[in-house]
Amino acid sequence: MKVKIDKHKLNNEKLIVYNKPEKVYIPLISGNDTNITILAKKGEYVYKGSIIGKRKGDFRIPIHSSVSGTVLDFEEKTCYTGEKVKCIVIENDFKEKIEQKLSIKKTINKYSKEEFLELLKENGIIGMGGAGFPTYVKYEAKNINTLIVNAVECEPYIMADYALAKIKCEEILEAIDAILEINNIKEAIIAIKKENSELKQVFDNFIGTYLKIKIKLVPNVYPMGWEKVLIKEVTGKDYQNYPSDEGIIVNNISTIYAIYEALKYNKPLIERIVTFQGEGLERPSNVLVKIGTPVEEILNELKIKPNSIIVAGGPMMGKKVDELVISPNLNCVLALNDNNNIVSPCVLCGKCVSVCPVKLSPVLIMKSKKEPKKLKKFHPEKCIGCGLCSYICPAKLFVRERVSEAKNIVRGDK
Amino acid sequence: MGPFLRDQNNTNKIMVRLLISLLPIVIFVIIKNGYLPYKEGLISFIEMFNPLLNIFIGALSSLAIESIYALILKKRNYIKNSYAFLPGLFLGLILPLHTPIYVIVLGSVVASISKLIFGGFGKNIFNPALIGYLFIVLVFSSILTTDNYFNEYELDTISKPTPLTNASMVSGIGSYDELVKPYGDLSNFLIGTIPGSLAETSALLCIAAYVYLVITKTIKWRIPLIYVLTVFVMTFCIGRLLNQGIYYPLFHILSGGLMFGAVFMATDPVTSCVTPIGQILQGLLLGIITVIFRFVGVEGVAFSILIVNMLVFLLDKIGIVARFNFLKALIWFILIWIIIIVSTIILANTHKTDGNKDPDFNIISKEENTNQTIYNVSQKGYGGSIKAQVIIENDKIISLEITSHHETSNRYQLIIDNNYLEQLIDHQEDIENLDTVSSATVTSTALKKLVKNVLLDYKPN
Numbered sequence: 001m002k003v004k005i006d007k008h009k010l011n012n013e014k015l016i017v018y019n020k021p022e023k024v025y026i027p028l029i030s031g032n033d034t035n036i037t038i039l040a041k042k043g044e045y046v047y048k049g050s051i052i053g054k055r056k057g058d059f060r061i062p063i064h065s066s067v068s069g070t071v072l073d074f075e076e077k078t079c080y081t082g083e084k085v086k087c088i089v090i091e092n093d094f095k096e097k098i099e100q101k102l103s104i105k106k107t108i109n110k111y112s113k114e115e116f117l118e119l120l121k122e123n124g125i126i127g128m129g130g131a132g133f134p135t136y137v138k139y140e141a142k143n144i145n146t147l148i149v150n151a152v153e154c155e156p157y158i159m160a161d162y163a164l165a166k167i168k169c170e171e172i173l174e175a176i177d178a179i180l181e182i183n184n185i186k187e188a189i190i191a192i193k194k195e196n197s198e199l200k201q202v203f204d205n206f207i208g209t210y211l212k213i214k215i216k217l218v219p220n221v222y223p224m225g226w227e228k229v230l231i232k233e234v235t236g237k238d239y240q241n242y243p244s245d246e247g248i249i250v251n252n253i254s255t256i257y258a259i260y261e262a263l264k265y266n267k268p269l270i271e272r273i274v275t276f277q278g279e280g281l282e283r284p285s286n287v288l289v290k291i292g293t294p295v296e297e298i299l300n301e302l303k304i305k306p307n308s309i310i311v312a313g314g315p316m317m318g319k320k321v322d323e324l325v326i327s328p329n330l331n332c333v334l335a336l337n338d339n340n341n342i343v344s345p346c347v348l349c350g351k352c353v354s355v356c357p358v359k360l361s362p363v364l365i366m367k368s369k370k371e372p373k374k375l376k377k378f379h380p381e382k383c384i385g386c387g388l389c390s391y392i393c394p395a396k397l398f399v400r401e402r403v404s405e406a407k408n409i410v411r412g413d414k
Numbered sequence: 415m416g417p418f419l420r421d422q423n424n425t426n427k428i429m430v431r432l433l434i435s436l437l438p439i440v441i442f443v444i445i446k447n448g449y450l451p452y453k454e455g456l457i458s459f460i461e462m463f464n465p466l467l468n469i470f471i472g473a474l475s476s477l478a479i480e481s482i483y484a485l486i487l488k489k490r491n492y493i494k495n496s497y498a499f500l501p502g503l504f505l506g507l508i509l510p511l512h513t514p515i516y517v518i519v520l521g522s523v524v525a526s527i528s529k530l531i532f533g534g535f536g537k538n539i540f541n542p543a544l545i546g547y548l549f550i551v552l553v554f555s556s557i558l559t560t561d562n563y564f565n566e567y568e569l570d571t572i573s574k575p576t577p578l579t580n581a582s583m584v585s586g587i588g589s590y591d592e593l594v595k596p597y598g599d600l601s602n603f604l605i606g607t608i609p610g611s612l613a614e615t616s617a618l619l620c621i622a623a624y625v626y627l628v629i630t631k632t633i634k635w636r637i638p639l640i641y642v643l644t645v646f647v648m649t650f651c652i653g654r655l656l657n658q659g660i661y662y663p664l665f666h667i668l669s670g671g672l673m674f675g676a677v678f679m680a681t682d683p684v685t686s687c688v689t690p691i692g693q694i695l696q697g698l699l700l701g702i703i704t705v706i707f708r709f710v711g712v713e714g715v716a717f718s719i720l721i722v723n724m725l726v727f728l729l730d731k732i733g734i735v736a737r738f739n740f741l742k743a744l745i746w747f748i749l750i751w752i753i754i755i756v757s758t759i760i761l762a763n764t765h766k767t768d769g770n771k772d773p774d775f776n777i778i779s780k781e782e783n784t785n786q787t788i789y790n791v792s793q794k795g796y797g798g799s800i801k802a803q804v805i806i807e808n809d810k811i812i813s814l815e816i817t818s819h820h821e822t823s824n825r826y827q828l829i830i831d832n833n834y835l836e837q838l839i840d841h842q843e844d845i846e847n848l849d850t851v852s853s854a855t856v857t858s859t860a861l862k863k864l865v866k867n868v869l870l871d872y873k874p875n
Contacts, residue, residue: 005419156419315419336418344425344495345536350634350688359737363688364730378734387417394425398415 003355003388005222005316007195010159010277010284015167017288018301019271020094024067024292025087025325027079030055030124031132034085036063040071047099049268052088059134062124065090066270066290068097077294080312080330082319087292108263109178113139116182116263123262124269124328129154129161129225129252130317132329135259138251139183141244147188148234149176150252151199152218154225155314157277158332161253162196163286164273168257169202175260177210185249188213191234195220222316223357223386225252254331269328280308280335295324295333308335316387341396352389352399358382362389366402372409380406423631429497431632435623436507436678439613440469442606446615447511447565456566465612469506471515475522476502476542483530496535501525501542504678507613508547508671508716510562517554521546540723541685544716551716560855568609572597573850574859576609577669582711583859585773587652587765590661591846600661603668613674620673627677634686636693637700638676642667644701648758652705655762672704675715685723689733691743696722696729698750702757709761774860775867787872790817793864796856797821804868811842811865825854834858838865845869 028036033055040052046065053063069091076084111119120136127133129150149172151161165172176188192199194217203215218224218233227250231243239245251259254272261267270291277284282303289298295310311318311334318334352362365378380403389399448462457464480498484490502522509518525546532538550557560575574580574596581593594600597608606616628635646663653662667673680686680700687693700718707714722729736743774794778801781788787806792799798820805813814835819826829835832851838861841848845866850858 309418311416311418316417318416318418320415320418334418339418339420341420347425347428347536347683348686348688349428349683350693351631353688354690361689361730361734361737364734379738391417391419392421392423394421394423394428396420396424400417401415 003222003392004220005156005391007220008157008277008315010157010275010286012283012285013163013166014285015163015273015288016285016301018293018298019288019290020092021067021290021293021297022092023072023294024065024090024092024290025075025077025294026052026063026065026090026292027077027085027087027325027327028053028063029079029081029085029327030059030061030063030126031134031329032081033057033059038074038088040065040088042071042073044071045069046071046090047097049270050099052090059137060121061126061134062122062268064124064268064270064291066292067092068095069093077325078312078321078323079325079327080319082312082321087325090292108174108260109181111178111182111263113182116179119262119266120259123258123267125255125258125262126269126328127252128254128258128269128272128329129331130329132327135251135255138244138249139179141242141249143247144183144244144249145186145247146235146249147176147179147183147185148230148248148250149188149190149256150225150227150230150250151190151192151196152225152230153193153196154223155316155318155332156222157334158275158314159277160273160275160286160331162199163275164257165199165253166202168260170206171260171264172253172256173203173206173210173213175256175263176213178263179256179259180212186212189234190215191218191230192216193218193220193224222388223384226357226384226386229357272326272328272331274326274330275332276302276335277332278308278311278334278336280305280337289326291326291328293326295326299333299335304335307338309338310335316391317385343397344395346395346397349394351392351394355388355392357386357388358384360389360403362399362403365406366397366399368406370406370409372412375406375410378406380404381410383407425495428632429500431627431630432678435626435632436613438622439507439616439619439674440466442616442619443507443612446607447612451566454567454570456570465511467515468509468511468513468518468612469503471518472502472504472506472509472522473499474502475519476500476505476526479523479526480530480534483526483534492534498526498535501529501546504543505546508543508611508674508679509550510558511565511612512562513550513557517550517557520553521550524549536684538684539726540720541679541682544679544720547716548720561853563611564609569852572609573852573855575855577603577665578708578713579856580859581665581669581708583774583856583863585711585765586709586761587656587658590659593665594661600664600668603665608669610669611671611674614671617668617673620677624677627681633677633681634683634693636690637680637686637697640694640697641676641680641700641704642672644698644754645672645705648701648705648754648761651758652762652765655759656765666705666708670708670713671715675719676700679716679719680722685726687726687730687733689730689737691736691740692726692729692733695732695746695750696726698754699725699729702750702754706757706761709765772863772867775863777871780871789868789871791864791868793860793867795819795821795860796825796854800857800860800864802864804865806868806872809873811839811868814839814865821854821857825857828854829857829861834861838862842869 035056036053038053048068050065051062052065055061072089072091075089077087079085117136125135200215237246258269312321312324314332383403387400443465447465451457452462477499484493505521525542528545529538529542563576604618627633646667649666650663687696699722703718704714732743776792778790789804792801800819801817803815828851
């Protein structure tokens with residue numbers, strides 16, 4: 001069962017551009033991997049788009065500077081995971097100088113597949129909806145037949161993809177068309193929630209010339225934006241390990257637009273649109289920001305009310321943070337009132353069982369003994385952390401946290 | 415810690431909705447057992463509120479016990495979230511109208527203690543109210559007799575015991591005339607204008623409460639639905655096998671504590687399954703056990719729920735396996751369906767001959783003379799066998815004499831005072847239409863059967 005949660009729509013449709021951070025703190029994290037080779041030295045001058053770090057291991061994705069200026073220092077800052085991450089501090093000289101790059105072709109669908117993969121990799125394109133998985137890896141899969149463009153905006157409050165799609169509709173369609181042609185993919189389906197059907201109308205104005213691109217409206221439920229649920233809804237298919245098992249790739253709107261900029265301008269992923277929302281803000285807005293910008297500056301600009309708490313991410317899966325820097329896969333920052341829900345004892349109502357999208361039985365996991373052998377039968381490792389169990393709990397218990405503790409116990413045993 | 419959005423629902427709201435759903439039932443109870451007898455001038459104005467008193471006494475006793483518990487253990491916050499009044503409140507609702515106050519108090523105390531023994535709210539295995547009920551059944555069994563169930567108005571108008579006691583006197587199988595007609599028709603069963611426990615009579619209001627509680631997502635909807643459906647299907651099949659009409663399964667689902675128990679007791683969140691498959695299995699099991707109990711001759715809703723309470727843990731284990739792989743749980747469904755089919759067939763077969771022969775009736779001796787036949791027979795009455803000598807002359811009973819009995823003396827006195835034995839002889843041709851003696855319904859019904867059975871033996875057909 002999926003749950004309908006109020007959207008908390010953002011009324012302000014104006015996109016604010018915030019490109020004047022005095023310093024940026026580029027987090028040395030890619031996906032959730034902090035194993036990064038640092039390529040910039042203290043005191044060195046870097047250009048906007050210069051490679052300043054590279055992920056180690058299998059996915060050698062580079063990290064770019066989002067401003068031109070001098071590398072000041074390395075500092076620990078909180079990033080989207082809610083944990084402190086080493087960041088490269090760069091002082092902005094506001095000159096926006098770009099490193100000279102090789103000239104590139106202007107027609108974005110004329111690349112070979114190899115060139116396409118190389119462009120995605122070198123420009124650091126990663127999934128901008130959540131996990132930050134390197135996008136080029138997805139396209140390395142063979143026999144892809146469907147591209148699903150995720151414009152669902154899974155969690156309430158988040159409107160970043162919606163805002164981007166509205167203003168860059170033509171570019172997004174162009175990019176999808178190019179991706180289909182380069183990768184020899186049969187069709188693309190743009191998934192939009194029914195409550196955002198205005199977005200469908202915007203696409204409808206341009207979609208006539210793109211015969212391979214379709215739009216599908218999906219139900220207004222959470223977690224609709226989760227890959228597994230979305231694929232099931234759009235294609236009716238279930239996959240075992242990866243969507244590519246069924247010949248499917250899912251990219252969200254922001255990622256598609258980042259691919260567009262990489263193909264068209266060879267531009268790395270150094271800025272993105274982030275939704276700043278919540279009752280703690282006087283001027284909630286979508287903001288175009290540079291990666292590494294400290295959110296405090298933006299929150300002050302949007303007039304944050306005193307005693308608000310800051311949440312990195314959406315209201316369901318986000319983490320409470322004291323400070324925060326923008327990373328490529330952070331789509332939302334919330335300023336909320338500090339509502340302390342009063343916790344009462346569990347009544348075993350079973351609601352968490354009926355809402356769990358991966359069919360866990362959270363209440364039984366919570367009540368069972370913390371022994372790995374016994375816990376295994378409940379399969380807590382399947383938890384995706386969507387938070388629906390905590391959301392629905394009438395006793396206001398922190399059900400998800402208990403399940404993820406069980407998950408850790410089971411994983412530790414393996 | 416997140417999520418930072420929470421559903422508006424909370425435990426308090428759940429409990430408030432539960433109480434709201436009980437409100438129409440309580441109002442109905444006061445109208446049926448208070449206002450109607452008062453209007454007829456049978457009780458005083460104050461006595462009109464007796465049903466309410468039962469419920470309040472129960473609720474207060476439970477609240478008191480848990481408050482003492484919280485005080486002793488210095489758990490100040492415990493009482494805030496424990497909804498301590500519920501066990502006694504529900505117990506008050508499922509007891510007969512004329513239950514003595516001290517019995518309600520004791521029952522409620524036992525109910526709450528049964529909850530506290532397991533560690534209090536949210537930890538108990540058994541439905542507390544039903545433990546209280548079980549205690550009363552065991553210790554004060556005489557309280558749960560026919561007369562206590564009747565309000566003063568029903569005592570005057572209905573000449574039979576409660577519908578299920580009446581049904582058990584014919585071992586569960588009977589014709590429409592035997593089972594339903596003494597109380598009006600099935601609409602009386604639906605609306606609830608039949609004798610029975612305080613809140614259990616109105617099936618309609620229980621269904622209304624169910625709909626409200628399901629729409630507001632307050633209770634586990636599968637359990638009551640499957641439970642009642644199982645009872646319906648089983649009694650329908652038994653009825654078909656014994657050539658009874660559709661009234662028969664309807665009689666079963668509309669009488670006794672089935673609807674009330676299914677909606678309010680079987681769905682008690684703490685003591686019921688959390689997994690959907692577990693809930694379905696729970697409903698099926700409840701149905702089977704209730705039907706079997708009813709054919710054995712006791713109202714089995716309370717006991718079925720308590721028995722299944724013990725199995726909830728196991729059923730949820732099946733439920734978890736089924737969530738990941740339904741086929742693995744299929745064996746349990748097959749097993750339960752086999753039990754349903756087998757028990758249906760057995761129940762139907764063991765009751766097949768009942769149309770002609772009454773197991774409670776025995777012919778001790780039969781002496782056939784030229785113009786007289788003298789029977790010495792026994793028939794099960796209220797307190798044991800009633801033995802009698804019946805003399806038939808010219809195909810008619812001319813004498814009926816009780817030789818021994820175990821009925822209470824005041825009951826027996828009522829039979830004598832009403833010249834009931836003479837009445838039986840006078841009405842031997844249309845014995846069905848003879849009224850029973852109020853306050854001695856079981857005894858008088860037994861005597862009616864005795865006469866009927868003797869005549870059946872003397873003149874089959």
